[in-house]
Amino acid sequence: MPTAMENITTKGAFFQHLNQKNQYKQPARECMFRTMTKLQDMETSEHRPGMLLGKIQSGKTRTFIGVMGLAYDNGFDMVVLLTKGTNALVKQTYARLQEEFEPLIEHDAIRVYDIMTMPDNLRKYETSQKLALIVKKETNNLDRLREAFQEKYPQWKDKRVLFIDDEADFASVAYEYKREQNVKHMRVIASKINHFREVLHRSAFLQVTATPYSLYLQPEDMTIHEGKVFEPIRPAFTELVPVHDRYIGGNVYFDKSEIEGHLASYFFHEVEEKELEVMKKMDGRRVKMDRLLNQKNIANIRKAIVNFIVGACIRRYQQRAKGRREQKYSFIIHTERGKSAHAWQAELIQGFERLLTEAARNETDDFCELIKESYHDLIRSVRTLKKTPAPKFDEVYKEVRYSLDEEYMVSSIVNSEKDVNELLDYKGELQLRAPMNIFIGGQILDRGVTIHNLIGFFYGRNPKSFQQDTVLQHSRMYGARPVADLAVTRFYTTAKIYQVMKRIHEFDRELRRAFERGGHHRGVVFIQRDSGDSILPCSPNKILLSSLTMLKPHKRMLPVGFQTGYKTHIHKTVREIDCIVEQVQRKAVESKEGAVLIPLSVAKQLLKLVHQTLEMEEGYDFQLDEYEGVLNYLSSQSDEGAYVWLFIRHKRQIRRFKKDGKYENSPDTPGKGTGELTLARKVAQTFPALIMLRQEGKKEHGWRGSPFWWPVLVAQAEMSPTVYANKSVQ
Missing domain, CATH: 3.40.50.300 (P-loop containing nucleotide triphosphate hydrolases)
Incomplete structure (x- = not known):
């Protein structure tokens, strides 16, 4: 013992x-x-x-x-x-x-x-x-x-x-x-x-x-x-504390979600920034209460509500089919702290419920289309579970109509001690009054109060005010979760907030690994870029969490979520990149596995030119100063000088979107074990690597018909886990 x-x-x-x-x-x-x-x-x-x-x-x-x-x-x-x-x-x-x-x-x-x-x-x-x-x-x-x-x-x-x-x-x-x-x-x-x-x-x-x-x-x-x-x-x-085998955390929501076709790849639904604005306050010019079922500017909150209803119906149908007790489910809307916003959101949800119930009784075309769209969304992830029955559309449709007619859904505002205490059961946990429970609130919802069977989370807090511990506590869908519940779970937020939360998850993961490696006294380096373009150690309490980048051995960084500029605008810049690439390949003094060693200054020049050719979509960014700062730091870790391994590939035909409709994020892995990323990680030992992929950019692939370069930065193996703060708290 x-x-x-x-x-x-x-x-x-x-x-x-x-x-x-x-x-x-x-x-x-x-x-x-x-x-x-x-x-x-x-x-x-x-x-x-x-x-x-x-x-x-x-x-x-x-x-x-x-x-x-x-x-x-x-x-x-x-x-x-x-x-x-x-x-x-x-x-x-x-x-x-x-x-x-x-x-x-x-x-x-x-x-x-x-x-x-x-x-x-x-x-x-x-x-x-x-x-x-x-x-x-x-x-x-x-x-x-x-x-x-x-x-x-x-x-x-x-x-x-x-x-x-x-x-x-x-x-x-x-x-x-x-x-x-x-x-x-x-x-x-x-x-x-x-x-x-x-x-x-x-x-x-x-x-x-x-x-x-x-x-x-x-x-x-x-x-x-x-x-x-x-x-x-x-x-x-x-x-x-040992983690039990039923635990679902950030590794599922942010890591496994990157695997196409994985159950977790269906979780995230992107919400546009302007829809969060609609959620802030009542505005009769923006929202018509009699058109909630087809109005475009509230498409995602409508989808979230319908998905929650359909998801709960799928789970209850599955439980009944197996002779088990039917469970009650919950959904959280957490976008604002103000009580006036909560009151407006409650009115909005009640408006949805009223119109959905009426449409269900009349079986309108709008209702049928909404349920069908939701069913096809959720059934994709349900079918990834081989041992869980996937009900047919007609069965789910009937279940939804019955649930609405029998008032299975209830919404509650939770934004004060009084409200929470009124909603607690005898154990001090938030009670689920009906089969489908929607909780609308702010900060009080994330302070440890247990919320059971959560399968939907509509989140919109401002990432500029994020604090590390607060954000992770907001992640109420972490914990012991039945995998069958995960199949109907959806997470709704903006691309910007999602990326910040992903970065914070990476930060959390690496800090935890630092503890596992031998404690909190060593293992993680905090650095920032100063006004003179130098990389300096920084005090951790100075970092701005929305601008941090977690670096670790063989971590990759690449722009995702962009469109190219028009051909007439970027042709000259693309040709300039072509010329630099040809020149460095001819004059290379050292090569390995098809890569050539280039000075840091050339790598930064290439990134600067690429930056001029890409147009980032809302919620996504390609911050040149961040990439340059990271390159500065990585290349400075070797005593042999500031160099970068450069991999070049031509005639690539990557599509802009993956099959699931998400932006392509793996242009460097065309084949298992044979892609550029595998080679780059093999070569990047003391120096970082920069993969430059020349894409054809065809219109039929979602681009604008112009060739362009897609860069991927890969950290070297010989480095300590590092928190790079591109911006610091002033």
């Missing part, structure tokens, strides 16, 4: 109850044992807490409750559980602990309290039991916790207390920048938590998070301001 068990009790009543109830698998148990052992053996403090690092919706709560059980069995008297700042989550957490420890509570072995409703006159009999205090990370909650320890029950200072800071990135490690004062302020909540930690005599600290960026996005040094001192928090240890 691992040494992690040698110094702790694993057969105590608390953990044995939890283990029997939850049937923990071996990797999960070992993670709990290691965490408890380190909390026992290592000195954790307010500045050096332990960290339990999991993925979003991957079982972190389940794991830290297991650690709580071990703590009670190993000499800890109390657990103070710090939660995110919503009453809904406090209620959900309280219900969860009551359920997990139910028989032990009945036998007076433990008491669970919400700090705000805890009695003021606890007796010795009660305080002699193990205690679990749930404390919202909010100033009144923290004041009441301080009052309990310092005034009402001062003897608690001598108790052995384990702090578990759930979603530690949210408030515990938090700075804000005051431009007018030119100082960093520790936010009030973080300050109160930090101050309270100093009161206790025997305590241990465990942070639980899926987004550990607070470790990176802190000042490196102690901050002193207005007499207050705060040192950066650096974990004493990090334990990774």
Whole structure:
């Protein structure tokens, strides 16, 4: 048995109850044992807490409750559980602990309290039991916790207390920048938590998070301001929560979605920016409430609603066909924070429901066409699952009509504590009132409240205001998801937001790998480009997440989502590229696998000329300064000079769109193991590679009838994972 068990009790009543109830698998148990052992053996403090690092919706709560059980069995008297700042989550957490420890509570072995409703006159009999205090990370909650320890029950200072800071990135490690004062302020909540930690005599600290960026996005040094001192928090240890085999995360939504024909390749539906504008406020000039079923400028929200209805009907039909209980499903609309926008969106959804119900009863042509279009969209992904029955159109059509006639759909606005609490069930989870539930809201929807059976997400928050941890928490479709539900799942947002979220997923993935390689003290480099065109190391808290690029060995970068300029406009520039290419091939002093080694300056010149010939579509970009900055950095990593391997290919006939209607994004992989990308990665060891593909650009392939060059940049093998910030926070 691992040494992690040698110094702790694993057969105590608390953990044995939890283990029997939850049937923990071996990797999960070992993670709990290691965490408890380190909390026992290592000195954790307010500045050096332990960290339990999991993925979003991957079982972190389940794991830290297991650690709580071990703590009670190993000499800890109390657990103070710090939660995110919503009453809904406090209620959900309280219900969860009551359920997990139910028989032990009945036998007076433990008491669970919400700090705000805890009695003021606890007796010795009660305080002699193990205690679990749930404390919202909010100033009144923290004041009441301080009052309990310092005034009402001062003897608690001598108790052995384990702090578990759930979603530690949210408030515990938090700075804000005051431009007018030119100082960093520790936010009030973080300050109160930090101050309270100093009161206790025997305590241990465990942070639980899926987004550990607070470790990176802190000042490196102690901050002193207005007499207050705060040192950066650096974990004493990090334990990774095992990911179960049913987990669906960013690797599916953003990595596997690139595989044509894969189930995940059907998830993303692009929404135009102007449609998000329609969603902001009521405008009778833009939206005619009696024409919602055929008006063009709301095509995607209409498609989203119909797909949700049809998707839920498909799943319920499949469940009924297998003799299983029919499930209820949910859909989120999260585009704005303002309540007026939510009210307008609710009116819009109710308008859709009213017209769809009327059209279903009359079986209009518009209705039939909408259901048919949705069916053909969803059935493509349903058919990728060989063991799941794919219902016929007539069966689904009948199901949809019945669902609308029987009012199976309900929409709810969720934008305040009152609204959330009214919608919660007895477990503190958002209850699904009907078979099809649409939730319209803002930030409160992403703060940990459980939303079951989510198969649709219409997202439109401004990427300029994105924060790393917030964006990933918005990804409510992460978690344990039945694969049959995934087949009818769709994600609606703009191309711009999708690309930002994809970049953030890559950032998350590489930071996590840095932990796995040996911790958070090494493994990832942060750099930025300065005004003088130099590449400099930068402070992580200076990066602007919407402009970052995650670089790693053999990562490729290429423009996607573009049309060429007209032939008369770009012909001269294309010929100039042709001439440079011919010249460097003739004068090459070193070649390998068909590639020639060229100076960095020539590679940048080629990219600059290519940039002049391409016209990017809305939501897609080809930022020349970003590509030049990345090339500068990559080519500077070798001691042999600033060079780039250049691969040239002519007479390529890549189509503009793939079979599924998405923009082509793999012009460098015409055959498995034989494409230019394979060769480039073989050659790019100490220097990066630039693949230049001369396309024919035929009109029948979706182009404008002019040849053009398509560049692909490939990072070399010998480099450290790097976060390149093309723009920084000022």
